[in-house]
Amino acid sequence: MAGIRDIAEKCGVSAGAVSRILNGDPSFSVTQQVREAVEKEAERLGYKTPRQRRNDNPHIILMLAPIDKPGFESELFSMLQPMARQAGFELSLADCHGRADGLIALGEFTPEEIGCFQSMAEHLLFINNLGFDFSYDSIKVDYRYAEEQVIDFFLSKGIRRIGYAGGTFRRSGVTIGRRRFEAFTSMLSEKGLLNEDWVFSGNMDASSGYDGIMAMTEVPDGILISDPETAEGVHRALRERKSDAIAITYNNFFPVSGTELRIFTPDVWHTAFRLISEKIKGEREQNQCVFCPARLLENT
Secondary structure, eight states: OOOHHHHHHHHTSOHHHHHHHHTTOTTOOOOHHHHHHHHHHHHHHTOOOTTTTTTSOOEEEEEEOSOSSTTHHHHHHHHHHHHHHHTTOEEEEOOSOSOEEEEEEESOOOHHHHHHHHHHEEEEEEESOSSOOTTSEEEEOOHHHHHHHHHHHHHHTTOOOEEEEEEOEEETTEEETHHHHHHHHHHHHHTTOOOGGGEEEESSSHHHHHHHHHHOSSOOSEEEESSHHHHHHHHHHHHHTTOOOEEEEEESSSOOSSEEEESSOHHHHHHHHHHHHHHHTTSOOSOOEEEOOOEEEEOO
16 A cells, blocks of 8 residues: 655655645645646555545554553453544554554564554554654653552552552563562652562462462551452452551553552543544644653542
């Protein structure tokens, strides 16, 4: 499927110039010879502008790095499909094959993988890829403020006996859960609140959560739990120990009962679809980087 870059290379102009010519930007000054060359090459390649395709539903590919336990991919895709349709997109999960109008990539990717994505779609958007590369749109989640919200929440309720019930999971060479454990315990230490007796990290499952709480000589008054599976065991142990500790679950994607620290809120996804829609429709040329903070949510 031909794209703007193909036309730009053939005609010896920038991709931005091609976009503005084909979208009929009246403020863009260019010679008639160049304009005709771009239009003729677009016609030869069968390229349609976003305006010409406005009655079609653009196709968006969702690429997911291993940032959670296996199985989250299909569940996240099911959650995002209705949101994508409401935004006017057809969404699909894919590996590094095929072509689409746009591509949303969640997680960290290598330069080689990013190069593959560039061959798949003209418009890319990265969510939480490391570093800053302003050659594409990106969304960043502020992880440090996320954990600070939890400590501030506990302190606002007069709670200073704060613990961490967590675990890690090894997947595709990545240790999921380690960063949140290290960040939270480091913040507790900085504030003089760290008590090693109230901190543990197991296997990121219900059994580890249960055993960790049951093994404590004394239960803290506030606990950050590393993930929803560990939370199941933690809450069971707290009930058995008749503890009224306030527990907050660190949660990437899907709503859970009780108080949660949601990292990727619905607004992250609405922002992603809005940003990529603007690029596909030719409404914006300059790339943007947007920060979306995590949110502390008290669910019923």
